[in-house]
Amino acid sequence: MIFILVLTTILAILIIRQHRKAKKLPPGPTALPLIGNIPQLVYHAWRNKGIVPAFEYFRKTYGNVFTIWLGPFPHISIADFDTNYEVFVKNGNHYKDRLLAPIFEHCNESHGLVFANGEIWAEMRRFTLLTFRNMGVGRDIHEDRVLEEIDGRCAELDATAVDGKVVVNHGEFFELMVGSMINSLLVGKRFEEHNKPEFFHIRHLLHELNKYFTIFDMILPVWILKKFFPHRYQRTKEGMDEIANYVGRIAEKRFEDMKSGKYIVDEENPKDFVDAFLAKMEKENKNGGHPAYTMKSLKFVLSDLWSAGHDTTATTLTSAFNQFANHPEVVKKIRTELMKITNNGSRPLSLQDRTETHYLYATIAEVQRHASILNVNFWKVSDGPTKINGYELDSGEILTAQVSALHANEDIFKNPKEFNPDRFLQNEKLISQLIPFGLGKRSCVGENIAKTNLYLMIGNLLLRYDIQPHGKLPSTEEILPYSSAKVPDTSVKLEFVKL
Template sequence: MILLLILIAGPFPLPLVGKFPQIGYYAWKNGGLVGGLNEIKMKYGKVFTLWMGPIPTVHVADYDVAYETHIKRAHTFGHRYSEGGMDYIREGRGIIASVGDLWVEHRRFALHTLRNFGLGRNIMEEKIMDEYRYRFDDFKKTHWKNEAVQVQTNTFFDYLVGSIINQLLVSERFEYGDQEFEKLKKYLTQTLENLSLLDVFAPLWLLKSDLMKWRTQTTLAPFDYIFGLVKETIQKRVETIEKGEHFISEEGDDFVDAFLMKMKKDKEDGVNSTFNLESLSVDLYDLWLAGQETTSTTLTWACVCLLNHPKVIGKMRKELGHVTGGNRSISLTDRAHTPYLNATINEVQRIASILNFNLLRVLKEDTTIDGQPISAGATFSTQLCLLHTDEANFKNPTEFQPERFLENNNLEKKLIPFGIGKRSCLGESLARAELYLILGNLIMEYDLEPVGVKPELKTPSPCAIMKRPPNYDIRFVPRNR
């Protein structure tokens, strides 16, 4: 395997530590991991090898290669690499990091269940807009200052997006000031701002050892608290059912109900099932993390972009006013008539591109990438951050320019914030609906004002796995005053 992998160009590895020191140097030299990877791409081409310690990993930095591998040969390139930090809680379970039949079965169940609860239908729009209205009404009670809602941006979107996904999963919204939610978000932020390549590639036994305790306390250990809350929520539901305080309707009220119904049916049918309370805990943990953090982070980045580009807001309002007549909310049915809003959302997702380093996959059979032989067992990834900053497709990639998607109708297909192929995000339709409805209606109904200095289009975590937005306060000023 190693001999074949070395055929793909890349920086020469050092014994044991591989390319970690060089990757760190490139990241330091270029102001972050994305800049460092881009320099490596320029030197070694659109497909290159990086050794993460003793592990050789192949990285795709070209859309056409990504499409050919992940779409045309999806079966070969659809297996998740789930070692190290990815397996810290999951241990081979869940929807994000599991593999084989278990992954297929649980992903299919999650998709089917979420669709039953409105994903992709009008009922989901109603749920999103109900929560959007509730959040503004609620924050007006606690954060009303000088004729505006003045709030930390990520806090506002965390409660809004978190409650949308939480109601789908467990029929509960988070009320402002909820101590468990505040602690959860504190731990999650701590983890995502510090999680590094070391935490991804170090063996799980090493991460859990006393030797690495200093590290896991600030990176992976906070996930224990989040997972504990998930398990506690499930246990409460089971207890209320046993006490006759909660009755599961014919289709269930939420994801947990549907999962418990599946468990009961499999037991009655004598099926040797992977659906049990432990796997429910991991599935719920995966769905909540994915449904909460990605969209909330993107919306926080969106406000950074818009605060720095007020002309974009003006163009969006002109278009939305024409479509709605200024007397109704924007709806998902308006998408075909709002090209500038669509382009702005695309550009926000491209700029945000919230993973500095994409999740890895592993090959189960010998194959080729861009004509070069790769052996079974090789790990690889399509680096979305490199595709979204590719000068060949996105001229002046650091600049926020929604117009680029209007000038080139084919550009949108090369924007893949939800991933590509079999492992793309299963919550894509929900996230797209949230971004469209929340941003569209927010711009129509409120002026955006920074509190103090405008936040910069710059991440505070350039070398972490996740590209976090800056922390800043914002004023949402009602336009109908």
């Protein structure tokens, strides 16, 4: 009897506290004590066939700013551009810190760029942006690297072509192309015949990790994962460690060679990201050291840049060519534009052509809108009281620009399920409301790399090849709609036909 009384009292207190809290927050479905809106989220994800359609249901029901309780904690999702800009750009200093998923924080130990906060993260972000700029990212120097990679991969395709046609596992092709490009930028090594097995091993690990990155894996405490889901915990931990160790081994070998005098870093002209970091670390150590510049920090920064930079761009390219196979009229329009500015394909598409390729730009924008890599965007934590849409929020509130829901917002993008590049030509303001790289202090550090890769790779491949389905058409629906990250269809192959 006493136990029931105590339990009832505790439950009543939780309900009252939750009700008072909810009154101060943007609207959302009624939350249950302790488990919050998890039952509704599961139900609407099942009913609407995915996390993103569930968010779109909540947006339509409660407005562009809505609250979902994940367990006992409220999470505020923002699914329109104007509010996101107000919160994360104009008031961005309040939202520098990311709510770190316990499993990520456990694996990365607060190092790196993606799963870290605080001064070490801030210093690594500054250093990475400066290093990429000094290495010519987004300019001619980087363009040469990308075109060299395209030439190398296309030469491999052409060598196996029959009557100018080659059947391509396009998911694997783009993963290798992007992985090689990223690897070259970070550690100075392309993936060629002798070291391709290294790449495919890392690729396999990334695919395995995607299977476990559900919204529930991201909110569960590590001890629960260890005790009740040991297999999921072990696969996630081992996968993240192995990716970090792979890129870390190259850096550690170079560091040892540098200490022994076998390798000399040219501080003024580093050949890759590792060189730039080692030069900076050596300089900092002479001046008393900085906690951000350690080999451990380098390993996790490389891991984040490799994993995030590879996965997002390769996924976007695969999604793009799935759309092209389904929409040959779009490819025809792009090629007409490209042939005109490259003198009938007599030269490669260059970054200098960007102002002349309006339809290609519109198509890439529409690809990115559909691809929206994350079904559930990373959550931020406010560091002080703020105001959103008239709601006074306390310090420590959890919120995010829910990009996937924004890109499916039919109030912004009419007929959002339709693949229609012309929408961006008919309404030029739409391009500013597309935020595939995020907003504010935590926007993607590799944005310029990704933009360059997408533009040059899509444009130059369509200058060289026509794209046709090999058998059935690829699906343009995502394969794992309940995971935190999108996965495009790679179950069918495409035919690349030499022009």
